Amino acid sequence: MHYQTFPDQRGGSKSADKLAALRLPDLSGKRFLDLGCNEGYFCGYAQFAGAAEVIGIDRSAEAIHKAQRRFPDCQFVQQNWETLPDKKFDVVLLASALHYASNQEDFIHRLMQILQPDGVLVLEIGMAPGSQDAWVSVSRSIDQRLFPTRKKLMTVLKPYAWKIIGYSVKQAGDPLQRYVVHVQPKKPFIYLLLSKPGTGKTTIARSLFSHQSKIQLISGDHTYRMVKLGKLTAPTELHAVIAQCARKVDSNDDTDRVFDCAEVIRQVIAKGLLPVLVDFWASRLKHKDAAVDSFVPEEYHEMVCQLFEKKGYIPVLLSWRIHTSMSSASDSHNQVAQYEKYLATQPPNINTHRYVHIQRVRRGKTGVRWHLDYPVHGEPYVGDQPLRIGGWAVPRTTLPQTPLQLFIRQGSKVTKQVFNRRRRDVLLACFKTTEHMPAGFADCPVGFKVDLQPEWLQQGVTVGVIVDEVDIPLAKISLRRNSYPRSAAYALINWWRRILLRYQS
Secondary structure (H helix, E strand, O other): OEOOOEOOEOEOOOHHHHHHHHOOOOOOOOEEEEEOOOOOHHHHHHHHOOOOEEEEEEOOHHHHHHHHHHOOOOEEEEOOOOOOOOOOEEEEEEEOOHHHOOOHHHHHHHHHHOEEEEEEEEEEEEOEOOOOOOEEEEEOOOOEEEEEEHHHHHHHOOOEEEEEEEEOOOOOOOOOOEEEEEEEEOOOEEEEEOOOOOOOHHHHHHHHOOHHHOOEEEEHHHHHHHHHOOOOOOOHHHHHHHHHHHHHHOOOOOHHHHOOHHHHHHHHHHOOOHHHHHHHHHHOOOOOOEEEEOOOOHHHHHHHHHHHHHOOOEEEEOOOOOOOOOOOHHHHHHHHHHHHHHHHOOOOOHHHOEEEEEEEOOOOOOOEEEEEEEOOOOOEEOOOOOEEEEEEEEEOOOOOOOOOEEEEEEOOEEEEEEOOEOOHHHHHHHHOOHHHOOOOHHHOOOEEEEEEOHHHHOOOEEEEEEEOOEEEEEEEEEEEOOOOOOOHHHHHHHHHHHHHHHHOO
16 A cells, blocks of 8 residues: 555555645745655655755655656655755655654754754654653554653754644554654844833843843943943944044043943944944854843844844844833933023022031041031022031040930030931041951941021031030031122132041041
C-alpha cells in the first residue's frame, strides 16, 4: 500500500490533512528541504507555493523514482537522510521521522545548523507521556523506538526559539499523539523605549530591566553625556554632533545639568546619522537580549526597528499612554528667559515689603560652632506669617551633660526649645570622621527648627543656645523696611557674610 495520498492514489497517510496541520510558512522564493520525503507530496506543495529550490531526500529508491516522475522540477536524492546537504535552507521539514535517527538530539542540532538565520525547522513528532526529562522506549506495531517526553523536548530545544503549534493527524497504529513543532534559531530581543522625554521611559526601563533581569540597558541620556565628557568613545561624526549640542545649551559651565539629549537625536537625524547612532548602540551590546531607552521621533521608529533587524535582533517597540511630565530643555530656558524679562518690568512694592536683618552677636569665643540655615540675611518677609528659624550648633569639645536647647529672647520674655533634629551631615563636617567624633555625639540632636510668631519680630529677638545651663547668644533677628540692592557686589558681600556666620565662632 502506498504511504502518501494523492488524488489518483490512496495511501495510508492523510497527506492533505497533515499538510494543513503542519502550518508551513510562506515558501515564495524560499529554499525547501524535506527529509524522509517519501513520494514527494510536500515537495510538490513547496514547488506549487513558489519555492525557489526544492530538495527531497529519502532512503527508498522506489519512493524517489515515483516522486521524481510526479514532480520533475523538484530535486530528489536517494540516500540516508541523516546525511545532510552542504547548503542553507529556509524551511526544513522532518515529518514523523525523528525517531529513526541514531542520535535524535544531535540530529536536531545538526538540522538547526543548516537553517538560514530566519529559517524554520518543522517537526512532526510523537511525545511520550510522563513528567521525567527522558527518552522513553515505545512499542509500535512494527518496531520499538525512543520518543521524548515533553520535558525532554523542552531541554533539547532550549537553545532555540520554538513553539508547539498543535496536534497533527493521528494515523492508524500510532501509539502516541503526534504534534507539530516549529523551531527557529534564537535571536536576541532589543526592547526599544523611544517615546518623548518625560513620558516615563526611565521608570519603565528601571522596572522591567533591573540588574536581576540580566538584560543590558542602554540609556541614551547617560550615553551621550559620557561621550560629551570623553568617558566613552563614539564615531567622529557622532561625537561632533553631541559636542555641538552641549555647547548650544550650556549655561555657566554647568553642562551636565542642562545638557539637552533630545536635541542630540534631532541633530543626528538632521545630519543623516541615525544608522551611525544605531551602530554605536549595537556596538555596546553583546548580541544578547537588551533594551535601549532613548528618545527618537515617532516617524523614525520603523527605521530604528529595521536597522536592528539587519543586525540580527528582533525589535520589540514598546508603547504606552502617558502625558509628558516636562518641557524640553530649550523650551524651559526660553520660558525662564521670558519670565525674567517679565519680573524686570515689575518693580517691587517697597511699602509692603520688609526684610530679615540678622546681626551676629560678637561675644568672643562661644565654645560652639553654629550656623543659621534660615532665614537668610536680606530675605524678603511678606505678610504676617510665622518666620521659620532653623540651623545647628555643636559644642567644640565634649558632649554637654544636658540636652542642647535653643532660646529666643525679647526683653524679659523668653521661649526655649530642646534641639529636635539629628544632623549627621553637620557632625561629619565638624569632626571629619566618626573616629574623631567624641563619644555620644552620634546620638545627640544638634539641629533645631522653630516657627517664630510675627509679634516677636516687631522689636526683634536674640537667638542663642543653652549648653549645660549656660546661655550663649548667637544672633539678633529683626525686620527692616529698607530694601537691599540686588547687585553683584551685594551678592558677593552677602556670600562672604554667610561663610563667616557658618564657620566663625
